[in-house]
Amino acid sequence: MKNQCSSKLKVHSLAILLLLSIVVYWVLFYFLLELFFSWLRVAIQPILLHVASALLGLALFAFVMAQVGKYMKPKRISYFQTIIQAIRQMAKGNFEINLDIPLPTDQKSRHNPFVQLVDSVHYMAKELGQLERVRQEFISNVSHEIQSPLTSIKGFARALENDRLPENKRMHYLNIIQKEADRLSKLSDNLMKLTALENTKHPIRLSNYRLDRQIRSCLLALEPQWTKKALDMTIELDPITIDADFDLMNQVWMNLIHNSIKFTPEHGKLQVELSIRDGRIMFCLSDTGIGIKKEDFVHLFERFYKADRSRTRRQEGNGLGLSIVKKIIEVHHGEIHVQSEYQKGTRVTILLNMSG
Structure with missing residues (x-):
């Protein structure tokens, strides 16, 4: 009143x-x-x-x-006009903006709605700019990964047009084309799976099963690879039951164990452990492989990142494996930690809850 x-x-x-x-x-x-x-x-x-x-x-x-x-x-009108112009610039794809608006900097004025509005616009421009850079880098990486096998398929398909080509070379070229086609198919499948996991649209089908038996099955499936390298395997798996997505977790173990085998030299050592620590499931995978350089740690779980680019033709892979592993562990509300020393080995630790 x-x-x-x-x-x-x-x-x-x-x-x-x-x-x-x-x-x-x-x-x-x-x-x-x-x-x-x-x-x-x-x-x-x-x-x-x-x-x-x-x-x-x-x-x-x-x-x-x-x-x-x-x-x-009122200064508010000029404030709004400046902010509107900035938003229009962002709508056109220009995220390098700087609102030239004199604002108070004392602590009390930080609660001023115009100060908060300007800060929010700056923050939005920064985040959208980062998102755009990630998008462009993603497109560039996908293009590179697709172009490589396509170039091989195109080149060897042309070579097959030669009627005088010996049968053994013809079969060799066909085998390469098939491998490159499989590589493209795997890349597409991994991209779709990673996108679904990142958008939380991938259906998580939880089931209760013995985790130790699942890991043991993965080790048996990869036995030809580690026996070929004569690796010294130490396996200690406690009987543990978990509520998780069987197929997704199976991909985690296969990816991690396969990587350890791939980057561990002949007669190296692999140690696989599964136990309960502080009420949580702990999985540890240690190897005496080539390890990871310190400068590569920050990029370890980035999409398409490969620590050693020189191995990309000799060693299969598209740099999506660890990204998918991390996302699968995250959707199960778990943690993944990596410790490594270059040329000495790597230790991967995964912590999971007993019930999904």
Whole structure:
């Protein structure tokens, strides 16, 4: 009630002030015109004098109010105009913006809605710019990964057109084309799976099963690879039951164990452990492989990242494996930690809850 009375009083006061201003301008012009016509010694009807002074007074009042309005124009309007221009620039794809708006920097003013609005626009531009850079890098990496096998397929397909090509070379070229086609198919499948996991659209089908048996099955499936390298395998798997997505977790173990075998030299060592620690399931995989350089750690789980680019033709892979592993562990509310020393080995630790 008090606020309403105060608002009405302000409106009435403003109306009276404006009315007085008009009257002052009217009276002022009335005397000025009277003096002017007296100086010219011209007789003029009083009614005309009143009309002329009223019109001139209103015109002067309007001009003064317009000038005062420009001078007293709220800064908020200019703030909004600047912000609107910045948003339009972002809509066109330009995220390198800087709102040149003088704002208070003291702690109390940080709660000012305009300060918060400007900060939010800056933050949005920064995040959208980062997202755009990631998108462009992703497209570039996908193009590179696709172009490589396509070039091989195209080249060997042309070579097969030679009628004089020996049968053994023909079969060799066909085998390469098949491997490159499989590589493209695997890349497409991994991209779709990673996208689904990142968008949380991948259906998680939880089931209760023995985790130790699943890991043992993966080790048996990869036995030809680690026996070929004569690796010294140490396997310690406690009987543990878990609620998780069997297929997704199977991909985790296959990927990690396959990587350890692939990057461990002949007669190296692999140690696989599964146990309960502090009420959580702990999986540890240690090897005496080539390890990871310190500068590569920050990129370890990035899509398409390969620590040693020189091995990309000799060692199969598209750099998506660890990204998928990390996403699968995250959707199961688990953790993955990697410790490594270059040329000495790597240790991967995964922590999972007993019930998904």
